[in-house]
Amino acid sequence: MCLGNRSIAIWLVFTMVFQNKQYYYWCFVAVVPLLISSHIGVVTSFVTETPTFAATRKVVALSPSLSPPPTTSTSSSLELSNYDSEYYTPTEQSPQSGTQSPITLTRFLSQYVKDHPELKDLENILLAVQMACKTIANLVNRAGLVYSIQHSTTDDISQGAVNEPDYKSDGRYYSMKRLDKLSTTVLKNALKFTGTVQMIVPEAKEIAEQPGQHQPGVLIAYDQDNIACLDPLDGSGNADASICSGTVFGVFEKAKTEEINEETLFEAVLQPGRNMRAAGYCLYSSATVLVFTLGASVYGFTLDPQIQEFVLTHDRLTIPARGNVYSCNEANSEGWGDSWKAYLKNLKLGQGETQQRYALRYVGSMVGDIHRTLLYGGVFAYPSSKLHKPQGNLQLLYKSAPLAFVMHHAGGKAMDESGDDLLNKRPERIHQKSPCFLGSSEDMDELKKYLTGLQN
Numbered sequence: 001m002c003l004g005n006r007s008i009a010i011w012l013v014f015t016m017v018f019q020n021k022q023y024y025y026w027c028f029v030a031v032v033p034l035l036i037s038s039h040i041g042v043v044t045s046f047v048t049e050t051p052t053f054a055a056t057r058k059v060v061a062l063s064p065s066l067s068p069p070p071t072t073s074t075s076s077s078l079e080l081s082n083y084d085s086e087y088y089t090p091t092e093q094s095p096q097s098g099t100q101s102p103i104t105l106t107r108f109l110s111q112y113v114k115d116h117p118e119l120k121d122l123e124n125i126l127l128a129v130q131m132a133c134k135t136i137a138n139l140v141n142r143a144g145l146v147y148s149i150q151h152s153t154t155d156d157i158s159q160g161a162v163n164e165p166d167y168k169s170d171g172r173y174y175s176m177k178r179l180d181k182l183s184t185t186v187l188k189n190a191l192k193f194t195g196t197v198q199m200i201v202p203e204a205k206e207i208a209e210q211p212g213q214h215q216p217g218v219l220i221a222y223d224q225d226n227i228a229c230l231d232p233l234d235g236s237g238n239a240d241a242s243i244c245s246g247t248v249f250g251v252f253e254k255a256k257t258e259e260i261n262e263e264t265l266f267e268a269v270l271q272p273g274r275n276m277r278a279a280g281y282c283l284y285s286s287a288t289v290l291v292f293t294l295g296a297s298v299y300g301f302t303l304d305p306q307i308q309e310f311v312l313t314h315d316r317l318t319i320p321a322r323g324n325v326y327s328c329n330e331a332n333s334e335g336w337g338d339s340w341k342a343y344l345k346n347l348k349l350g351q352g353e354t355q356q357r358y359a360l361r362y363v364g365s366m367v368g369d370i371h372r373t374l375l376y377g378g379v380f381a382y383p384s385s386k387l388h389k390p391q392g393n394l395q396l397l398y399k400s401a402p403l404a405f406v407m408h409h410a411g412g413k414a415m416d417e418s419g420d421d422l423l424n425k426r427p428e429r430i431h432q433k434s435p436c437f438l439g440s441s442e443d444m445d446e447l448k449k450y451l452t453g454l455q456n
């Protein structure tokens with residue numbers, strides 16, 4: 001009871017006793033219950049609360065799952081601290097973080113080249129690639145925020161794209177070009193900052209295979225000892241739909257030539273995949289994962305967004321010897337060769353060597369499809385299609401060969417359409433495409449029997 005109420009009561013009693021008037025008696029009878037109820041706090045709260053707030057309290061009380069946890073603080077229930085803190089800061093920890101010393105890529109590489117001093121010259125290139133991949137991951141993740149598909153016609157770049165003859169009205173082509181350009185610049189800069197690496201970008205005249213088709217911004221980088229080919233953003237056309245994409249790279253030893261010009265450099269990079277000293281890819285997906293080999297085991301590092309470092313998550317990665325998934329673009333099936341068709345038919349019917357029916361999984365982003373194949377096993381394929389794609393759709397030098405190199409070192413295999421090892425195939429042109437098949441060793445062995453005519 002507040003001081004004001006108490007004074008009224010004293011005053012009423014006083015006047016009633018000393019003046020003895022009926023009027024004061026009745027006032028006393030009416031006011032005393034009021035004063036008692038205000039003491040237990042019901043009436044005062046009813047009077048002071050606004051109707052809205054009272055209603056809100058009722059809703060919260062009726063839906064316990066929506067109410068914030070009980071708190072001793074008197075602050076507003078809308079304050080962040082009143083909500084379940086796990087919602088904002090999940091407590092899940094990676095097995096690495098418990099040790100306080102995750103193996104970061106930087107740390108891993110410095111130890112690796114200490115153990116293999118002959119690979120020391122690759123360290124800088126790989127560190128530059130990892131730096132670039134972090135930035136590209138950011139660009140890809142923010143693609144939908146920066147330019148929306150529907151409203152992509154107001155800035156300079158998009159206007160440029162709109163004016164191009166093969167711009168697609170859904171904005172896909174535009175975003176693909178923009179991300180290709182940005183990631184090429186990011187990679188170029190990262191490699192340039194090593195202070196030892198230089199770059200050339202093969203000109204469009206090289207790209208005569210399928211005129212009018214979008215052409216990736218492949219990069220040829222070289223230093224004194226190495227020459228590398230890099231595909232900055234494979235599958236960039238998927239970025240608008242938040243589907244995964246990836247960076248692919250392969251590094252060869254560079255022949256010592258007197259003269260360095262475009263011609264000698266192109267010649268130097270046109271080597272069979274088997275000659276690579278290092279190869280790998282970075283997948284931009286629900287996680288950013290960098291997988292590579294320096295010619296021995298395969299290692300996978302996942303970008304930890306909390307510390308912005310690639311952390312070792314797949315130590316000595318190996319592909320299962322068998323899988324139960326095949327991955328290819330079925331839309332090309334009318335033009336496929338008979339041997340591939342026969343092989344697939346048996347997989348679908350469960351009449352292959354395992355007598356198990358295989359499932360189809362196809363992202364349409366090579367890095368994503370290869371990463372899944374590497375982890376779960378199975379077959380990835382881009383065969384020729386005599387109707388539309390006589391050489392498939394994947395460039396040998398900077399897409400299928402580096403991924404075949406990784407596959408090989410993870411215990412898998414890669415072949416061309418004659419069943420020959422893809423790593424033995426020497427590209428004649430930078431952008432040359434080749435049919436390819438990559439996957440688990442036993443699946444590849446089974447497929448080879450079809451491709452070489454031993455089984456049909």
Ligand code: F6P
Nearest residue numbers: 234235329364365366367393394
């Ligand atoms: O080369 C770009 C690419 O998107 C690859 O990542 C992918 O494997 C392939 O093309 C998909 O081609 P298609 O759309 O013909 O299935």
